[in-house]
Amino acid sequence: MSLIDQKQEQILEAALKRFSHFGVAKTTMTEIADDLLMSKASLYYYFPDKTALVLSVGENILTDFIEKQKQVLESSNDFERGLKDLSAVRIGFGYKYFMMHIGDGQSDINTSDPKFKLLLDDLKQKEIEFVSKYIKRFVENGLVKKIEIQETAQLFIDVLVGIWIAEVHVRNKSLFPSEALFDGIKIKSERIISIFCDGLKRN
Amino acid sequence: MSLIDQKQEQILEAALKRFSHFGVAKTTMTEIADDLLMSKASLYYYFPDKTALVLSVGENILTDFIEKQKQVLESSNDFERGLKDLSAVRIGFGYKYFMMHIGDGQSDINTSDPKFKLLLDDLKQKEIEFVSKYIKRFVENGLVKKIEIQETAQLFIDVLVGIWIAEVHVRNKSLFPSEALFDGIKIKSERIISIFCDGLKRN
DNA sequence: TTTCTGACTTTTTAAATTAATTAGTCAAAT
DNA sequence: ATTTGACTAATTAATTTAAAAAGTCAGAAA
Incomplete structure (x- = not known):
C-alpha cells in the first residue's frame, strides 16, 4: 500500500469515527484534521472536497x-x-x-x-x-x-x-x-x- | 339534528375540503369562514379553536x-x-x-x-x-x-x-x-x- | 518533487431582527 | 341565541447580520 493510500486510510478512519458518532453535517473538516494532528489544508491534499470524503x-x-x-x-x-x-x-x-x-x-x-x-x-x-x-x-x-x-x-x-x-x-x-x-x-x-x-x- | 349541529356539519365539510386539498397548516380559519360566507368570529362560536376543528x-x-x-x-x-x-x-x-x-x-x-x-x-x-x-x-x-x-x-x-x-x-x-x-x-x-x-x- | 501549512476568500449556516400573517377575543348588533 | 367588525396576541415568514465552515493557494518543510 502506497504512502498516499495509507494516509487516505487514516483519514477515512478518523472521518468514519466522527460521521458515525455525530453524523456528517455535524462533522467539520477542521475537526477531522485536528483529530489527525494535521492541517485542514492537508486533508484537502488527499480528498478534493468533503463530498468525496463522505x-x-x-x-x-x-x-x-x-x-x-x-x-x-x-x-x-x-x-x-x-x-x-x-x-x-x-x-x-x-x-x-x-x-x-x-x-x-x-x-x-x-x-x-x-x-x-x-x-x-x-x-x-x-x-x-x-x-x-x-x-x-x-x-x-x-x-x-x-x-x-x-x-x-x-x-x-x-x-x-x-x-x-x-x-x-x-x-x-x-x-x-x-x-x-x-x-x-x-x-x-x-x-x-x-x-x-x-x-x-x-x- | 339541531341547528347548531347542522352548522357544525357545514363547517366540518368546508374544513375537510381545504384540509384534504392543502393540508391543515396551509388552511386558515379565515379561508374556511370565507368559503361558508361567514365571519371568522362565527367559526369560533362553533369551534373553540383550530385544534378542535382539526x-x-x-x-x-x-x-x-x-x-x-x-x-x-x-x-x-x-x-x-x-x-x-x-x-x-x-x-x-x-x-x-x-x-x-x-x-x-x-x-x-x-x-x-x-x-x-x-x-x-x-x-x-x-x-x-x-x-x-x-x-x-x-x-x-x-x-x-x-x-x-x-x-x-x-x-x-x-x-x-x-x-x-x-x-x-x-x-x-x-x-x-x-x-x-x-x-x-x-x-x-x-x-x-x-x-x-x-x-x-x-x- | 512530494507533502504540508498558515493565512486567506467564498460559501453555507445560524442567529437576530423585522414585517406579515394568522389565531383567537370581545363588545356591540342582529 | 347567533353573528360580526374591529381588535390583540401569537406564529410564521422574510430580511438582514454575524458566525462558522468549506475550499484555495503561495510558499515552507521534508
Missing part, C-alpha cells in the same frame, strides 16, 4: 455491509435461520451507523447527488442479487416453491426496509434511537420472516 | 376509515381476497387524505398533542381488533393455522404501514404523490399479502 466512507461501509450479508447467506443451510441472520446483520449496521442516516430520507447526506444515488442503487441491486441467489438455492433444493425469485427477493428487502423505517419514523420521536427500538424492529422482522418462509415453503 | 375532522375521517375497513372484512369469505381489499381501502384513504399526513410523522398535525395520540391509538387498537376478528374466523374455519391471532394482526398492519411509509418516504421525493407511487404500494402490498396468506394456511 462518499468514500460510504463506499467502505456499504461494501462491508454487502459483504457481511453475503457471508451470512452463503454459510446458511437453514432457509429461515439464514434470513433471520441477514436481518440481524442489517439491524446491526443500522444501529452502528444510525447517525449517518444512510438512505432513509431524512439524511444528512445529499441523497440527490447522483454519486450517492449510484451507490445506493448499486447496494439495492446487489442485495436483490444475493438474496435471489439464496432463494434460488432453496428452490432448487425443492424446499421452496417455484416463484418469481427476483420479485420475491425484492419484496423481502422491501418488507425489512418497511418495518425499519416505519418503526424509526413513526415510533422513534426522540432523535436518538433506543435499544428498545432496535429490539422491536428485530422482533417484528423475525415474526414476518417466519410467516414469509412458511408462505414460500413447498407443500 | 380534531373533529380527523375523528370523522378515522371513523369512516375504520367503518370501511370493517365492512370489507365482514363481507369477505376469501381470506386472501379480503386482506387485499382491506389494503385497497387503506391505500384509497391514504391517497385521498395524503395532504393531511395523518399519523405518518411529517405531519402538519401536532401529533404530540395527547388528543391526537388518543385518536391514533384508538385507530390502531380498533384495527387490530377487526383484523384479529377476521383472522379468528378463518382459524375457526380451519383454513388458517392456529397462531397468536392478536400478534399476527398487529404484524399484518405493521407490514402494510411499513410498505406505505417506505415507499412514500424513500421513493417519493416530489412532495406530491403520483398515481404511480400508489400503484407501486398496491402491487407490493398485494404480493406480500399473498405470501403472508400462504404462510398462514393450514397444511
